Amino acid sequence: MEWVNAAVQGILLGGLYALLATGLSLVFGVMRLVNLAHGDLGILAAFFALVILEATRANALLSLAIVVPFMMLVGYVLQRGVLNRTLEGGVLPPLLATFGLAVVIQNGLLTVFTADSQGLDAGAIETASLRLTDQLAIGWLPVLTLTVAIVVLGGLQLLLDRTQLGRVLRATADDAPAARLMGINDRHIFAVAMAISLGTVAIGGVFLGIRTTFGPFDGPARLIFAFEAVIIGGLGSLWGTLVGGIVLGVAQTVGNQIDPAYQILAGHLVFLAILVIRPTGLFPRAVSRAA
Amino acid sequence: MSAGPGAGVVGTATARPSTAFRVERGTLASRLTAIVGLVLLAILAAVPAWGTSGMMKLLVEFLTLLAMAQMWNLLAGFAGLVSIGQQAFVGVGAYGIFVFLNLVHTDIVVALAGTAIVGLGVAAVTSLFAFRLRDGYFAVGTWVIAEVIRILILLSPALGAGTGVTIRPPAGLSAGGRLDITYWLALVVGFGSIAVVALIMRSRLGLALRAIRDGEMSAASVGVNVQRTKRIVFLVAAVGCAVAGAVYYLQLLRIQPNAAFGVDWTARMIFIVVIGGLGRIEGPIVGAIVYFTLREVLADYGAAYLAALGLVAIAVVVIAPRGLWGVVESRLPALFAVQRRLVVTEPPATSSIDSRKEPGPT
Numbered sequence: 001m002e003w004v005n006a007a008v009q010g011i012l013l014g015g016l017y018a019l020l021a022t023g024l025s026l027v028f029g030v031m032r033l034v035n036l037a038h039g040d041l042g043i044l045a046a047f048f049a050l051v052i053l054e055a056t057r058a059n060a061l062l063s064l065a066i067v068v069p070f071m072m073l074v075g076y077v078l079q080r081g082v083l084n085r086t087l088e089g090g091v092l093p094p095l096l097a098t099f100g101l102a103v104v105i106q107n108g109l110l111t112v113f114t115a116d117s118q119g120l121d122a123g124a125i126e127t128a129s130l131r132l133t134d135q136l137a138i139g140w141l142p143v144l145t146l147t148v149a150i151v152v153l154g155g156l157q158l159l160l161d162r163t164q165l166g167r168v169l170r171a172t173a174d175d176a177p178a179a180r181l182m183g184i185n186d187r188h189i190f191a192v193a194m195a196i197s198l199g200t201v202a203i204g205g206v207f208l209g210i211r212t213t214f215g216p217f218d219g220p221a222r223l224i225f226a227f228e229a230v231i232i233g234g235l236g237s238l239w240g241t242l243v244g245g246i247v248l249g250v251a252q253t254v255g256n257q258i259d260p261a262y263q264i265l266a267g268h269l270v271f272l273a274i275l276v277i278r279p280t281g282l283f284p285r286a287v288s289r290a291a
Numbered sequence: 292m293s294a295g296p297g298a299g300v301v302g303t304a305t306a307r308p309s310t311a312f313r314v315e316r317g318t319l320a321s322r323l324t325a326i327v328g329l330v331l332l333a334i335l336a337a338v339p340a341w342g343t344s345g346m347m348k349l350l351v352e353f354l355t356l357l358a359m360a361q362m363w364n365l366l367a368g369f370a371g372l373v374s375i376g377q378q379a380f381v382g383v384g385a386y387g388i389f390v391f392l393n394l395v396h397t398d399i400v401v402a403l404a405g406t407a408i409v410g411l412g413v414a415a416v417t418s419l420f421a422f423r424l425r426d427g428y429f430a431v432g433t434w435v436i437a438e439v440i441r442i443l444i445l446l447s448p449a450l451g452a453g454t455g456v457t458i459r460p461p462a463g464l465s466a467g468g469r470l471d472i473t474y475w476l477a478l479v480v481g482f483g484s485i486a487v488v489a490l491i492m493r494s495r496l497g498l499a500l501r502a503i504r505d506g507e508m509s510a511a512s513v514g515v516n517v518q519r520t521k522r523i524v525f526l527v528a529a530v531g532c533a534v535a536g537a538v539y540y541l542q543l544l545r546i547q548p549n550a551a552f553g554v555d556w557t558a559r560m561i562f563i564v565v566i567g568g569l570g571r572i573e574g575p576i577v578g579a580i581v582y583f584t585l586r587e588v589l590a591d592y593g594a595a596y597l598a599a600l601g602l603v604a605i606a607v608v609v610i611a612p613r614g615l616w617g618v619v620e621s622r623l624p625a626l627f628a629v630q631r632r633l634v635v636t637e638p639p640a641t642s643s644i645d646s647r648k649e650p651g652p653t
Contacts, residue, residue, distance in 0.1 A: 034427020036375070085609045091426040095373050096565050097608045103558060103601035107594040220554060224438065227431040231424070265442045268435055272420050275432070279423040 001135040003257060008138060010253035014229075014246030015146030016211065019204035021226035021233075021241050022153060023197030029236045030173045030193040031087060033094045037101040038226060040219030041198055042205035044105050045071050047216075049206045050118050060120035060210050068202045075198030079191040087190070102219060109216035120209035145207045149245070152200055153238050159196075160238075169193060228271040234281025243282055247274075312635045316493060320624035332482055339471040347474045348542060353583055354481030355539040356559060360567075360575035361484040362531035363560035368570030369492065369500045370524040373426070375557050376417070376433025379440050380529045382552035383413050384536025386450055389458050389546060398461060399472060403537055410533025413440070414526045422522065434554065441552035455547040458540060473541045480535050487531070488572055489627050496523060498631075504570070565604050568614030572627045577616045 024038045035041075048070060049063040056063075078101075086093035122141070129139040160166040172179040172189045180186050208214060208222070225248060233244025248267050255266020274281070338347060359377065366372045387406030391397045397405065417436050424432040445453050460469045491497050499520045502510035511517050536556075540546055559582070567578020589596040611618055 028427070032426075034430065036427070036430070082605065082609060089612050090371075092367060092371070092373060092569070093608045093612055095427055095430060096561060097605050099375070099558070099561060100565075100601040100604035100608065104598045104605070107598035107601065110594040111598065220434075224431065224435055227428070228435065231428065231432075235428075261446055265439065265446075268439045268442070271435060272439070275420055275423050 010250030012142035013249030017245030039223030045202035045205035046209035071202035079194035240283030358484035379437035380532035381536035384533035414529030568616030
């Protein structure tokens with residue numbers, strides 16, 4: 001029964017990883033940008049929520065109403081002001097610029113907030129749980145996290161499939177120069193993609209902050225988990241990212257069940273195993289695109 | 292690289308190879324660089340006779356970090372492989388030197404050679420996984436592997452687990468004697484890394500790397516084995532980082548797993564290379580001097596200084612993508628003779644094809 005429990009907790013944990021990974025997958029799909037500061041931007045959102053909570057004493061979940069638009073604005077400005085300028089010179093400059101950004105965020109947060117661990121207060125939901133059997137209880141917070149992840153991914157899928165903006169995003173992802181010829185402002189579209197990306201990672205960052213403690217240097221570990229979820233699920237597939245997050249979550253909680261020291265290692269090993277067995281991930285895009 | 296105009300010359304060359312043209316690499320500047328380099332090496336080799344131990348420790352750190360940066364430049368600047376997992380090999384170097392000195396009980400040189408071989412083996416296994424990924428995903432993939440190695444060490448009581456280990460220098464070696472030897476080894480590693488990169492870029496492998504940098508598909512179409520070339524560079528860089536890490540920890544002695552396998556190592560390499568100039572041998576040298584100067588001057592500012600360093604790196608990427616060396620390069624002759632120049636010796640003597648200034652990476 002404790003193994004079933006571990007698996008169920010892992011599935012729920014996967015919702016959090018999917019929230020943190022979605023934006024990474026989106027900006028890679030639209031502009032081939034691997035954002036090495038993605039995890040740190042999630043942590044930045046959590047710290048921003050912390051500031052709001054200290055000022056207002058509100059519930060952490062309510063802070064999302066301010067944190068998400070704010071991070072979207074940060075994403076738009078970041079892409080338009082800095083990252084767009086690095087996209088012309090091949091794959092290297094954006095990697096280096098976002099790595100520099102990660103260092104800036106980490107040390108900036110350290111300077112302002114010290115290295116202390118922080119947490120976000122979301123009230124009673126943090127500890128409330130649904131008792132299924134004597135050994136199996138599922139917390140409402142992880143259930144909410146997974147639900148939000150599904151809603152975010154579903155909403156994003158609808159946006160991409162059904163709206164004018166989605167069509168423009170897909171066109172730019174397929175061929176930015178051709179999209180430009182059709183009158184699309186690709187620099188604006190890249191910035192919109194980054195805004196959506198940081199909006200999703202902000203939700204992930206706040207849920208992370210409610211679930212566990214966080215510090216200025218927790219971003220890189222989140223980036224690694226998000227990246228593993230994206231690769232396991234298959235590049236460019238939104239629902240694949242959710243499955244990837246769940247596979248990673250289950251691997252970690254089952255590893256933790258064997259021995260707490262194996263939790264992170266088990267996730268990494270499953271990732272490496274999938275890399276060897278199915279390098280394109282579990283749900284690769286049907287048509288592979290030239291890079 | 293267009294084959295059109297040169298074809299006639301090559302045709303002539305096949306008929307009369309001795310007189311039609313010759314390929315030159317050395318320039319006046321490159322010979323001067325070699326002489327200045329050797330003089331500098333001689334002066335630095337004599338530092339133990341008069342320098343303070345603090346100065347020697349700083350130089351050990353400078354030279355080993357310079358070597359790591361040269362290796363990272365070889366990877367990213369010449370082979371287009373952005374790795375964020377080079378700390379794996381620094382850590383392997385640290386633990387390798389510990390295992391050989393304190394568990395196998397070899398002398399220092401054998402221990403370094405053994406560490407290099409271990410580094411090569413770890414890199415070979417790593418490449419099996421990492422080379423399934425490209426570009427940014429390759430970068431994070433190498434990072435995951437470095438994390439796996441770190442966790443495995445944390446789970447190994449024989450290697451001190453989470454608390455780490457302390458290297459005991461070979462018996463009969465005084466503290467001063469150990470520092471002297473470590474310092475000389477660091478000199479070999481620092482200058483050796485420059486020589487290795489220069490020699491690679493002069494070789495067939497270097498030519499293949501240039502072709503890959505200009506266009507992978509076109510390089511493959513003229514017979515360059517792209518994957519194999521990149522893999523060789525990955526192995527060379529790994530061995531370089533392992534040996535440099537080993538020498539660094541021979542000076543420090545205390546190995547903590549989270550520091551030895553910390554991504555900070557790769558962050559330093561990236562800053563040095565990006566600020567100095569990516570894809571140029573001179574870049575890491577300039578970058579290392581700038582990095583150490585900033586660090587010594589601004590050390591008191593702690594985290595704010597690191598944040599500022601990150602901002603400088605972003606600014607360099609956006610404003611001057613070829614780094615500080617890239618800014619001054621056009622006004623200076625190349626210091627390292629790694630590019631072939633075709634000198635036509637037969638008439639028409641006026642049309643010497645000078646390809647010394649190659650186009651930058653696109």
